[in-house]
Amino acid sequence: DQQVKQNSPSLSVQEGRISILNCDYTNSMFDYFLWYKKYPAEGPTFLISISSIKDKNEDGRFTVFLNKSAKHLSLHIVPSQPGDSAVYFCAASQLINTGNQFYFGTGTSLTVIP
Amino acid sequence: DAGVTQSPTHLIKTRGQQVTLRCSPKSGHDTVSWYQQALGQGPQFIFQYYEEEERQRGNFPDRFSGHQFPNYSSELNVNALLLGDSALYLCASSFNTYTEAFFGQGTRLTVV
Numbered sequence: 001d002q003q004v005k006q007n008s009p010s011l012s013v014q015e016g017r018i019s020i021l022n023c024d025y026t027n028s029m030f031d032y033f034l035w036y037k038k039y040p041a042e043g044p045t046f047l048i049s050i051s052s053i054k055d056k057n058e059d060g061r062f063t064v065f066l067n068k069s070a071k072h073l074s075l076h077i078v079p080s081q082p083g084d085s086a087v088y089f090c091a092a093s094q095l096i097n098t099g100n101q102f103y104f105g106t107g108t109s110l111t112v113i114p
Numbered sequence: 115d116a117g118v119t120q121s122p123t124h125l126i127k128t129r130g131q132q133v134t135l136r137c138s139p140k141s142g143h144d145t146v147s148w149y150q151q152a153l154g155q156g157p158q159f160i161f162q163y164y165e166e167e168e169r170q171r172g173n174f175p176d177r178f179s180g181h182q183f184p185n186y187s188s189e190l191n192v193n194a195l196l197l198g199d200s201a202l203y204l205c206a207s208s209f210n211t212y213t214e215a216f217f218g219q220g221t222r223l224t225v226v
């Protein structure tokens with residue numbers, strides 16, 4: 001039962017343009033969402049997060065948008081750079097007092113073309 | 115400041131054997147989680163340790179067990195290895211259980 005879905009396995013974008021990566025979730029109890037970037041032979045690197053009490057969080061070139069009614073979040077990268085080429089995972093969690101576990105999507109491979 | 119470190123980086127085991135993977139969390143972190151990532155999939159949560167106790171567990175059989183030590187480092191043990199256990203095993207640490215997790219580079223386990 002995949003509770004977090006990334007329906008686009010790959011995305012190609014020209015350098016300097018906007019990259020939009022999408023993620024859908026099914027569990028309405030999720031209240032914390034994150035994006036990770038992964039290069040080959042490395043572990044995932046934390047990129048940006050958002051709490052369910054917000055609908056937008058921005059950090060430099062990276063902005064995450066959350067639409068709770070649609071159970072949808074997206075990551076915008078502006079402007080895209082060749083070094084952004086990696087696999088991007090979205091993750092969701094329900095924070096409870098006994099801990100939390102992250103549910104990951106299957107990833108979207110982003111290629112930024114110079 | 116060392117990040118999350120895992121050992122070994124690669125491992126080949128025979129079906130039926132047992133394996134132990136190790137993880138040292140990022141400095142200042144007290145929570146360790148383990149994930150299994152199969153090829154082409156996202157990481158799947160195995161379990162989380164905090165204060166030397168298993169706090170959360172994913173949908174993995176009892177063959178998967180773990181331990182957290184007083185210095186917050188952790189081990190993942192897998193008994194009676196199956197071919198399907200071949201995967202990248204990721205350790206992630208965080209400060210308490212509610213913050214974003216930082217991942218190690220993973221241990222690539224191959225079961226033959």
